[in-house]
Amino acid sequence: MNKSALAIILGGGQGSRLAPLTESRSKPAVPIAGKYRLVDIPISNCINSDIKRMFVLTQFNSASLNQHIKNTYHFSHFSTAFVDILAAEQTPDNPTWFQGTADAVRQCMQHFMNHEFDYALILSGDQLYQMNFNEMITAHEKSGAAISIATLPVSSKEAPEFGILKTNDESFITSFIEKPKAALLPEWTSEVSDEMKSEGRHYLASMGIYIFNRDLLVELMSNPDTKDFGKEIIPQAIGKHKVLSYQYEGYWTDIGNIDSFFEANLELTEDIPKFNLFDNSKRIYTRARTLPPTKISGKTTIEKTIMAEGCIINAAQINHSVIGIRSRIGTNSVITNSYLMGNDFYQNLEEISTNQSQHIINIGIGERCQINNTIVDKNCRIGNDVKLNGGKHLEDVNTKWYTVRDGIIVVKKGVVLPDGFSVG
Structure with missing residues (x-):
């Protein structure tokens, strides 16, 4: 030392x-x-x-x-x-x-x-x-x-x-x-x-x-x-x-x-990124979590993406994105040019089923969502058919659910976005 x-x-x-x-x-x-x-x-x-x-x-x-x-x-x-x-x-x-x-x-x-x-x-x-x-x-x-x-x-x-x-x-x-x-x-x-x-x-x-x-x-x-x-x-x-x-x-x-x-x-999603997470001599250390491997169900197309452990993915497409720990993405959702920070915990099957029967949105990304040029902070609950389309066409704004900065939508930590919610 x-x-x-x-x-x-x-x-x-x-x-x-x-x-x-x-x-x-x-x-x-x-x-x-x-x-x-x-x-x-x-x-x-x-x-x-x-x-x-x-x-x-x-x-x-x-x-x-x-x-x-x-x-x-x-x-x-x-x-x-x-x-x-x-x-x-x-x-x-x-x-x-x-x-x-x-x-x-x-x-x-x-x-x-x-x-x-x-x-x-x-x-x-x-x-x-x-x-x-x-x-x-x-x-x-x-x-x-x-x-x-x-x-x-x-x-x-x-x-x-x-x-x-x-x-x-x-x-x-x-x-x-x-x-x-x-x-x-x-x-x-x-x-x-x-x-x-x-x-x-x-x-x-x-x-x-x-x-x-x-x-x-x-x-x-x-x-x-x-x-x-x-x-x-x-x-x-x-x-x-x-x-x-x-x-x-x-x-x-x-x-x-x-x-x-x-x-x-x-x-970081580039083939050879300037900041290399895969260099044995320059490792980046973090908290050692006991998480299961990521599971991808269905016909998900994934390109230029970094995906952390413990995710459950049913998306249609993920492109040029970073998917954080314990992320859950529903069927037919499309994620492009985005960073999903993931979640701090899992919901058990009983809780997920009860929420669905009572029309309560579960943690993660729902079905048929389209998310582009967006950062989704941790532990968010995003309903079905939500559209978040960031870009230079958006003006800077700050609401209780999200912020737009330089065309990038940032969904705030722990926010609930209802079915059909749309930005951009």
Whole structure:
């Protein structure tokens, strides 16, 4: 186990841009790829890098995240490995909640300092990527840096959404600008690989992944006026300390809004996805459930689809979709370009029969439904002949049953949609 590094995973704020998926859960607890949670990504990257001492800092809607981590990450009694949750807590010294990413770390410093470590690895809980952190730590050590920032080449279209930086010949950061306007971009190009140049990715963006030397972190956290890493700590450190740019060219996406979340999930259905769930050396870990295999009855046509375990499928067609755990889809239903998150439990046969006799809608997708460009959150009850057709023709709207964002319909967790319900 890498004993030089301690991982600190930031649980994020309210996650309003990912609403309604974050109405009852924090961003890191949002289900992804049908069976994982977003927080599984940074934790798995740490485990694969042999970094097995992790703190997850949470504040908003943390019950679901706490339960997932408690039920998932168990290490040997003889190991010093752990994944501990630190929820925002009011104390005599800290009467306020977390005010930003740096403030969250500051308020939890007493817990970190109970452990020996040379480097603090600070990660976001809502990004999708596969990275060997040991390579970044090695580069940090060799350069003699006090801080290292993982950076990603991006295009001129993407650059205004990020913190953009410039480096010298030794990859030390010389200047930094937060979310530059398009007119300023020509001054902020960087030297990148030929492959990145061919893709038009000439700007180095901060990925929000940092390494801090222990002593410097202690020093920086002693200033209560700085609240955020990206907006204050990093810009103020450049010129005062050696800040290294660790350039990463693999797949990485920030799950910042419904559109990016939807795209990241459906991209997993490609023949060779950029985010590879099938790589033995980069496994993604999650809760081990004792579920039966998925059962497909009838003449179901399935193309470009990821399907989790425990599903009961009677659909006519499923195409370019992600089907989550314990999903139930009725006969003659058609699912396209959609993400069904699945269910947390099964109904028994007696309950299903009683509901049918009393015209109560059961959990899952009913018969003859047409679902397209839609996210269906967990434990929804969707009746027969329901039509959900997302697309750019729909205006953004928020109702008690569903939300439309960027043309994507998001059916809210636990909602009941009656027979014949239609959107789009």
